Amino acid sequence: xxxxxxxxxxxxxxxxxxxxxxxxxxxxxxxxxxxxxxxxxxxxxxxxxxxxxxxxxxxxxxxxxxxxxxxxxxxxxxxxxxxxxxxxxxxxxxxxxxxxxxxxxxxxxxxxxxxxxxxxxxxxxxxxxxxxxxxxxxxxxxxxxxxxxxxxxxxxxxxxxxxxxxxxxxxxxxxxxxxxxxxxxxxxxxxxxxxxxxxxxxxxxxxxxxxxxxxxxxxxxxxxxx
Amino acid sequence: xxxxxxxxxxxxxxxxxxxxxxxxxxxxxxxxxxxxxxxxxxxxxxxxxxxxxxxxxxxxxxxxxxxxxxxx
Numbered sequence: 001x002x003x004x005x006x007x008x009x010x011x012x013x014x015x016x017x018x019x020x021x022x023x024x025x026x027x028x029x030x031x032x033x034x035x036x037x038x039x040x041x042x043x044x045x046x047x048x049x050x051x052x053x054x055x056x057x058x059x060x061x062x063x064x065x066x067x068x069x070x071x072x073x074x075x076x077x078x079x080x081x082x083x084x085x086x087x088x089x090x091x092x093x094x095x096x097x098x099x100x101x102x103x104x105x106x107x108x109x110x111x112x113x114x115x116x117x118x119x120x121x122x123x124x125x126x127x128x129x130x131x132x133x134x135x136x137x138x139x140x141x142x143x144x145x146x147x148x149x150x151x152x153x154x155x156x157x158x159x160x161x162x163x164x165x166x167x168x169x170x171x172x173x174x175x176x177x178x179x180x181x182x183x184x185x186x187x188x189x190x191x192x193x194x195x196x197x198x199x200x201x202x203x204x205x206x207x208x209x210x211x212x213x214x215x216x217x218x219x220x221x222x223x224x225x226x
Numbered sequence: 227x228x229x230x231x232x233x234x235x236x237x238x239x240x241x242x243x244x245x246x247x248x249x250x251x252x253x254x255x256x257x258x259x260x261x262x263x264x265x266x267x268x269x270x271x272x273x274x275x276x277x278x279x280x281x282x283x284x285x286x287x288x289x290x291x292x293x294x295x296x297x298x
Contacts, residue, residue, distance in 0.1 A: 149272075152237040155259050159234060167259060184260060185272035186237035200236060 007191060009125045009146060009199040011118065012038045013110060016047040016103055017129025017181070018150045019063075023048075023056025024176040027169065028063045030154075031071060033162050034125070034199060035206035038068060041075045041106040043083045050087060050099065055178050075117065077106045111145055123189060123197050127153060130181040146199065147187040150180050160204055228253055241266075241275040247282040 012034045022028050031038050048060055079102060086098035114122055125146040154166035170180050191197050232243055237258055244254035251263055260266050270277050
């Protein structure tokens with residue numbers, strides 16, 4: 001008999017990459033398969049619109065404006081002003097990489113301060129699209145949060161029977177003009193000794209029932225939990 | 227043949243199963259939709275799955291058999 005205590009992931013922290021990819025093919029509802037609130041840092045939100053004419057820009061704006069069907073929560077950070085200054089430098093050509101690392105810094109800050117916003121019992125999962133975040137960040141090496149890349153997330157949804165084909169979705173994103181980085185990561189958080197945590201059980205619990213053709217519709221409105 | 231458990235396992239569990247010698251690299255690549263062996267190793271690294279550098283007992287046996295055949 002297992003002696004592990006199981007604690008589910010309680011919130012999702014989204015990086016800009018996955019949001020842009022999902023918006024590019026109008027599949028924001030896939031975020032509802034997590035069955036948990038999605039936190040987006042202010043800098044990450046602005047990163048989504050940093051380049052004028054970003055793929056799926058209107059869909060993404062609509063998702064933010066409607067709070068992602070009561071799933072999305074904005075987190076204000078101390079870095080927004082610094083990011084905007086950097087973005088101006090970048091847009092003017094003064095420094096072409098001025099904004100590099102700002103989004104990652106805000107996510108690091110959020111993870112460090114999560115207890116202030118959400119309490120000590122929260123278990124976060126970071127959904128990201130490239131290796132900028134995680135593989136070498138000292139904070140992530142402490143592994144207080146799960147990390148999953150867009151590719152492995154979609155792959156898991158396929159194997160759980162929630163979507164018909166991850167490959168098709170990645171193909172659709174490519175056809176829309178965006179390449180999902182070949183970053184494959186699924187790093188479990190290290191919680192307390194004797195405790196395990198994952199997000200798949202919750203995904204199965206909110207699995208869309210009549211959506212096998214991939215036409216959207218999501219998980220019946222998703223989580224309304226603030 | 228892959229078990230029902232591994233078909234429903236998380237990516238991290240699949241990578242761990244591969245490194246534990248429970249499934250082959252082709253199965254791991256297929257399950258995870260990873261295109262190449264270097265990418266599979268990179269996935270292990272990014273997922274904090276320890277990469278085994280020593281030969282497994284099965285691999286050791288295979289090497290012994292092959293070396294034995296060659297030396298005959």
